[in-house]
Amino acid sequence: MITMDDIVREGHPALREVAKEVSFPLVAEDIELGEKMTEFLKNSQDPELAEKYGLRGGVGLAAPQLAISKRIIAIEIPSMEEDSDEPFLSTVMYNPKILSHSVQQAAIEEGEGCLSVDRHVPGLVVRNAKVTISYFDKDGESHKIRLRNYAAIVVQHEIDHINGVMFYDHIDKTNPNYAPDDVLLLS
Ligand SMILES: CNC(=O)c1cccc(C)c1Nc1nc(N2CCN(c3ccccc3Cl)CC2)nc(N2CSC[C@H]2C(=O)NC)n1
Numbered sequence: 575m576i577t578m579d580d581i582v583r584e585g586h587p588a589l590r591e592v593a594k595e596v597s598f599p600l601v602a603e604d605i606e607l608g609e610k611m612t613e614f615l616k617n618s619q620d621p622e623l624a625e626k627y628g629l630r631g632g633v634g635l636a637a638p639q640l641a642i643s644k645r646i647i648a649i650e651i652p653s654m655e656e657d658s659d660e661p662f663l664s665t666v667m668y669n670p671k672i673l674s675h676s677v678q679q680a681a682i683e684e685g686e687g688c689l690s691v692d693r694h695v696p697g698l699v700v701r702n703a704k705v706t707i708s709y710f711d712k713d714g715e716s717h718k719i720r721l722r723n724y725a726a727i728v729v730q731h732e733i734d735h736i737n738g739v740m741f742y743d744h745i746d747k748t749n750p751n752y753a754p755d756d757v758l759l760l761s
Contacts, residue, residue, distance in 0.1 A: 576614035577627050581639050581689050584740070588641040589690055593736040595645050595669045598714040604646065605712045608666035611635045611648035619652060632689050634728045636735030639690050645669045647732035651725055663725050667709035670733055673718065675702035680723060680758040686731060686741040695742045697750030701730045703758050723760055 582588055596604050618629040637646040647670055651662040680703035685696055704722040707729060711717060721729055731741055746752040753759065 575617065575627075576610050576640065578629060578689070581635075582641045583690050583692055586641060586690075588638045588643055589735070589740065590738040591638065591643050592738050593636075593638050593643045593645045598668075598710065600668065600712060600714070604644065604668070607637065607640075607642065607644075608646060608648060608668070608712055611637070611640075611646070612650055612664070612666055615648055615650035619650070630687075630689055634732040635689065636732045638735050638738075645736045647729070647736065649725075649728060649732065651728060663721075663728075665709075666712060667707070667729075668711065670707055670709040670729070670736070672702075672730070672733060673706045673708050675706070676704035676722075678703040678756070678758060679754055680727060680760055681753070682724070682727060683759040683761040686727075688731070688741055691740070691742070695745065697742070697745035698753055698757070698759075699727075699731075699741045699744045700754060700757055701727050701744070705730060707733075723758070727760070 615632055615635055617623040618631050633651045635648045637644045646668055648666045650664050653660055653662045679700050681698040681700045686699045705726045706720050708718045
């Protein structure tokens with residue numbers, strides 16, 4: 575299973591590379607990798623397992639964070655309703671691509687965290703509020719989905735990783751809390 579020891583931290587070159595597309599049909603290794611990334615995110619969200627294995631909670635993970643320079647991301651966003659067992663978004667995206675996005679921008683009011691960044695970096699990470707994404711699933715099927723708000727932010731954060739971009743690259747240097755007047759602040 576993937577633990578925090580497998581996640582590379584700032585300074586590792588893989589975090590600043592443009593990752594390579596995967597080809598289809600996927601090799602077994604890339605299918606298994608996606609499954610292990612999803613398993614990590616689920617474990618990281620389980621209080622007992624997170625405690626037991628010392629995992630930081632995450633809702634997204636990109637292959638470059640495992641020093642694997644491939645365009646693979648895993649998203650595991652739990653549903654907002656406490657009682658529901660179904661996650662809001664649970665998927666492994668191969669060769670994800672932002673096809674289009676809204677003019678409207680959004681940011682997490684409390685800022686963003688990253689499993690590869692062992693420090694608190696304050697500031698607003700202003701992103702597109704809505705994005706249309708294309709990606710392939712493990713069977714090579716093509717998908718096109720529209721995401722908004724928190725899910726859109728998470729997917730953009732992970733797609734940044736496969737392009738060698740870190741969330742703090744987006745934070746305004748002179749005024750980290752600068753908010754464009756019509757940005758949607760999510761909390
Ligand atoms: C500096 N302030 C902050 O970090 C910050 C501060 C407050 C609120 C938010 C919302 C913040 N921001 C933020 N919180 C998260 N989590 C909240 C906790 N959660 C989680 C943790 C444990 C169990 C289950 C779960 Cl669900 C996991 C996800 N995740 C991200 N990001 C940025 S996009 C990719 C995503 C990611 O997975 N990062 C590792 N940002």
